[in-house]
Amino acid sequence: MAGKIIEAQLRPHSGRLADYSAGTVKRFDVPDKTAAMLMAIVADCSGIPLGELRFLSIRDVTEEETGK
Amino acid sequence: MSMKKVQFTETILRDANQSLIATRMPFSVMEPILETLDKAGFYSVECWGGATFDSCMRFLDEDPWERLRKIKAKMPNTKLQMLLRGQNLLGYKHYPDDVVRKFVERSVSNGIDVIRIFDALNDLRNLKVAVEETVKRGAIASGAISYTTSPVHTLKKYVEICREMKEMGFETICIKDMAGVMSPQECYELVSAIKDSLDIPVVIHTHCTTGLAFMTLLKGVEAGADVIDTALSSFSGGTSQAATETLSYALKQLGYEVPLDDAVLKTCNDHFKTYQGECLKSGLLKPVSMRTDTDALNYKVPGGMLSNLVSQLEQAGALNRLDEVLAETPVVRADLGYPPLVTPMSQMVGVQAVSNVLMGKYKNIGKEVQAYIRGEYGRAPGEIDPALMKRVLGDEKPMEGRYADTLEPLFEKTKAQLGKTARCDEDVLSYISFPQVAEKFFAARTEREENRASYRIEAM
Numbered sequence: 001m002a003g004k005i006i007e008a009q010l011r012p013h014s015g016r017l018a019d020y021s022a023g024t025v026k027r028f029d030v031p032d033k034t035a036a037m038l039m040a041i042v043a044d045c046s047g048i049p050l051g052e053l054r055f056l057s058i059r060d061v062t063e064e065e066t067g068k
Numbered sequence: 069m070s071m072k073k074v075q076f077t078e079t080i081l082r083d084a085n086q087s088l089i090a091t092r093m094p095f096s097v098m099e100p101i102l103e104t105l106d107k108a109g110f111y112s113v114e115c116w117g118g119a120t121f122d123s124c125m126r127f128l129d130e131d132p133w134e135r136l137r138k139i140k141a142k143m144p145n146t147k148l149q150m151l152l153r154g155q156n157l158l159g160y161k162h163y164p165d166d167v168v169r170k171f172v173e174r175s176v177s178n179g180i181d182v183i184r185i186f187d188a189l190n191d192l193r194n195l196k197v198a199v200e201e202t203v204k205r206g207a208i209a210s211g212a213i214s215y216t217t218s219p220v221h222t223l224k225k226y227v228e229i230c231r232e233m234k235e236m237g238f239e240t241i242c243i244k245d246m247a248g249v250m251s252p253q254e255c256y257e258l259v260s261a262i263k264d265s266l267d268i269p270v271v272i273h274t275h276c277t278t279g280l281a282f283m284t285l286l287k288g289v290e291a292g293a294d295v296i297d298t299a300l301s302s303f304s305g306g307t308s309q310a311a312t313e314t315l316s317y318a319l320k321q322l323g324y325e326v327p328l329d330d331a332v333l334k335t336c337n338d339h340f341k342t343y344q345g346e347c348l349k350s351g352l353l354k355p356v357s358m359r360t361d362t363d364a365l366n367y368k369v370p371g372g373m374l375s376n377l378v379s380q381l382e383q384a385g386a387l388n389r390l391d392e393v394l395a396e397t398p399v400v401r402a403d404l405g406y407p408p409l410v411t412p413m414s415q416m417v418g419v420q421a422v423s424n425v426l427m428g429k430y431k432n433i434g435k436e437v438q439a440y441i442r443g444e445y446g447r448a449p450g451e452i453d454p455a456l457m458k459r460v461l462g463d464e465k466p467m468e469g470r471y472a473d474t475l476e477p478l479f480e481k482t483k484a485q486l487g488k489t490a491r492c493d494e495d496v497l498s499y500i501s502f503p504q505v506a507e508k509f510f511a512a513r514t515e516r517e518e519n520r521a522s523y524r525i526e527a528m
Contacts, residue, residue, distance in 0.1 A: 022524040032521060043525050050527055 004030065006042055007056040017051035026057040071325040075111035075295045076316070077149060077271065079309050080340060081139070082114040084299035087275065087307040089352050091123035093343070095135050101339040102142035108332040110146055111295050112182050115139050116175070117150030121158045122502050125509040133178055133494040140179030147181035147208070154187040154194040155472050158501055160412045162444075164475035165197045171497050172201035178494070184242055186212035188410050191446030192232055193470045203237040210271060211238035215245040216408035217254070218401075220450035223261040230262050240269040240295070245284075246410050247370030248275035248307075252287035259291035269294040274309070277371050279360035281310040289319065300337045302344040306358035307371070313337065367394050373414040380422050389425055396421040403456050404440065405448030416440060433460060443467030 021043060027035050035058050043053060079085075085093040105113065116136050124132040140148060155162045157171050172183065183202045187194040190213060202209040211233035213226060230241050243250070243258060250258075259270055272288040274281045274297070285296045297309050304311035316328045347353035364371045377394070381387045400421045407413040416436045423432045439445065441457055443466040457466070483496045489510055490496045499506040 020524055020526040022522075024520045024522050026518045026520050028519065035521065036523065039523060039525055050525060053525075055523065 003061050004034070004038055005059045005061045006038055007058070008042065008046075009054045009056055010048065011052050011054050017049055019050055021050040021053045021055070023054045025055040028057065028059040030058045030060055071323055072289075072292075073325040073327070074289050074293070074319050076109075076312060076326070076328060077273075077295055077297045078105070078108070078110045078113045078312060079297050079299045080303050082116060082118055082120055082149075082151065083273075083297070084303040084308040086119045086123075087309075088303055088357050089347055091119040092127060092352055094128050095130055095138060097343050098139070099142070101336055102139060104332060104339075105336050106143040106146050107329065108146075108336060109327040109329050112147040112149040113143065114149040114151065114184075114297070116148065116180060117152055117158060117183075119158075121498075122505060125498065125502065126505045129509070129512060131494075131509075131513070132498065133174070136175075136178045136180065148179055149182040149184060149210075150175060150180050151212075152183050152185045152198055154185050154198050155470070156187075156194070162194075162471045162475065163500065164478045165472055166477040166479045167497070167500055168197045168472075169201045170479050170493065171501075172198055172207075173205055174494055174497060176202070176205040176207045180207060182208040182210055184210040184212050184244075185238075186214055186242075186244055187446060188214055188413055189407055189446040189449060190214050190229055192229065192236065194446050194472075195233075196236065197472070199237050208240065209238045210240040210242050211236070212242040212244040212273070214408040214410050215243055215250055215258075216406070216410075217249075218406035218450065220406050221408075223257060226258060227261050227265045230266055230268065234266060234268050238268075240271055241266075242271040242273055243288075245272075245274040247364060247372075248277035248281060249364050249368075249370065250274055250284050251280055252283040255284045256287040256291045259288045259293050263292040271295040271297065273297040275307055276305045276310055276360070277307050278362050278364050280365075282314070285310055285315060286318070289324065300333065300340055302337050302341040306360070308357075367397075369394070369397055369418075370409055370414060373409055373418050376415065377418050377422065380419070384422070384426060386426060392425045393421050396424050400424065402450075403453040404437070405450035405452045407440075407449060412436065412445075413440075430456060430459065441466065444471045446471070 025035065025039070038058060039055050043050060046053070081098055085091055121132045124130040124135055152158070155168060157163055157168060175183065183198070185195050185198045185202070195211065199209045199211070213229055233241060241262060243255070255272065259272070262270055270293045272285055272293045274284050289296065296315065298304065298312040298315050299309040301311040301313050313330065313333050316326050316330060316333065320326050344353060361371055363374055367374060378387065378390065381390055381393065397417060400417050401407065401409065404417065407417065409417060416434060419434050420437050423434070424430060438460050441452055441460045478500060479496060482500055483490060486496060486499060490499060495510065
């Protein structure tokens with residue numbers, strides 16, 4: 001089954017943490033809504049404070065790439 | 069007796085677009101009407117080259133090569149035409165021969181059928197490589213004369229140029245009056261002189277700027293011109309060409325065979341009329357560009373050059389010396405051997421005339437003027453004033469050969485330099501033509517393809 005790969009980065013802590021995560025994300029074959037949902041799920045499940053989380057890219061991966 | 073056939077080159081996609089709205093018409097405006105335009109019966113549609121290339125990348129975020137391919141796909145029955153500045157391609161500097169050849173080859177491969185080639189000085193050596201390659205690639209080479217009047221630009225001289233052009237492989241001759249200053253009488257005499265001496269189709273290109281165009285085209289047709297450049301009426305007049313529908317109507321009534329379908333022309337013009345309204349509303353199309361301005365006839369300098377002189381003097385706080393500058397301009401032009409007053413010569417002559425008036429006669433000689441005197445732009449039409457030449461060159465001799473002969477091949481080197489940034493040969497040519505603009509365009513293209521989106525996630 002094809003899956004999604006999300007590339008994220010932790011932003012180094014610098015003083016006061018923002019209570020949001022913001023930036024630009026590259027989307028490869030991933031529609032807007034799917035990207036937004038995936039980022040929200042990752043942010044919620046990862047337990048990483050939003051101010052430390054930054055998304056770089058989201059890419060649709062094939063079965064071959066996932067090794068299944 | 070059979071009627072004389074007069075054919076039309078439609079300029080709305082290139083020169084009319086360039087002259088009236090600074091070449092800002094996007095492909096999205098053209099696209100819906102191209103298939104209809106293809107049925108109108110034009111000899112050719114000028115749609116590419118000139119400033120369209122730079123404008124596509126710089127302002128419209130369009131790949132000019134892709135635009136050409138898309139136009140070709142929608143207009144398979146009409147010859148697509150481009151304007152090429154000989155060895156300068158689409159800019160003002162000389163490029164090495166390998167780049168000129170590659171540019172012509174790719175232009176034809178991507179859909180161009182007619183290449184109109186000219187040189188600001190009418191130095192035919194600067195057209196040689198482009199015409200050779202055009203013919204080799206199976207396209208029609210049209211040799212354009214940069215039209216001007218001077219003691220050295222005689223009818224005999226023009227006919228000589230045309231004869232040489234024919235020998236070089238040009239299939240048609242275009243009289244290119246970019247300033248709109250060619251009078252009906254001058255046009256009649258020139259077309260007659262060419263037609264009397266040579267068996268070659270003649271095309272007339274002029275602008276409405278001074279109000280002469282309709283009369284000039286008519287007299288040209290009477291003298292035997294085969295093709296005229298016109299623009300659909302919503303983008304005609306002023307600094308653009310004379311209206312296609314008007315000339316079609318008048319020439320048909322006069323008994324000429326005009327292979328244009330008036331109903332199709334109307335459909336096409338209705339489409340562009342809507343866009344004209346939008347351009348007027350947004351300010352892109354300025355009413356001043358659509359007016360008749362006879363100053364160019366009075367001062368004997370093209371309209372664009374006159375406004376440049378005024379603005380230079382304004383900046384120097386010396387607008388009161390305009391009359392002196394206008395008197396000095398023909399003197400500088402004569403000193404420089406009567407170059408036609410087209411870009412870049414009009415700027416050079418204008419700046420030098422301003423400098424001569426404000427700072428003293430040739431106290432300061434511009435870098436470009438010095439390069440021109442050294443022969444780097446090509447051969448001057450007449451003799452350059454020997455004293456001025458001595459002053460610039462000293463004991464040095466002016467360049468005898470072509471400036472391009474001094475240039476190293478550039479295409480493969482640039483291609484290697486660009487690496488993956490250039491995805492095809494067309495990209496390399498875009499970069500060589502306009503490096504900074506192309507670089508930005510490539511970066512924007514990559515970004516668009518990567519499909520970047522801004523996001524912000526906040527805790528609930």
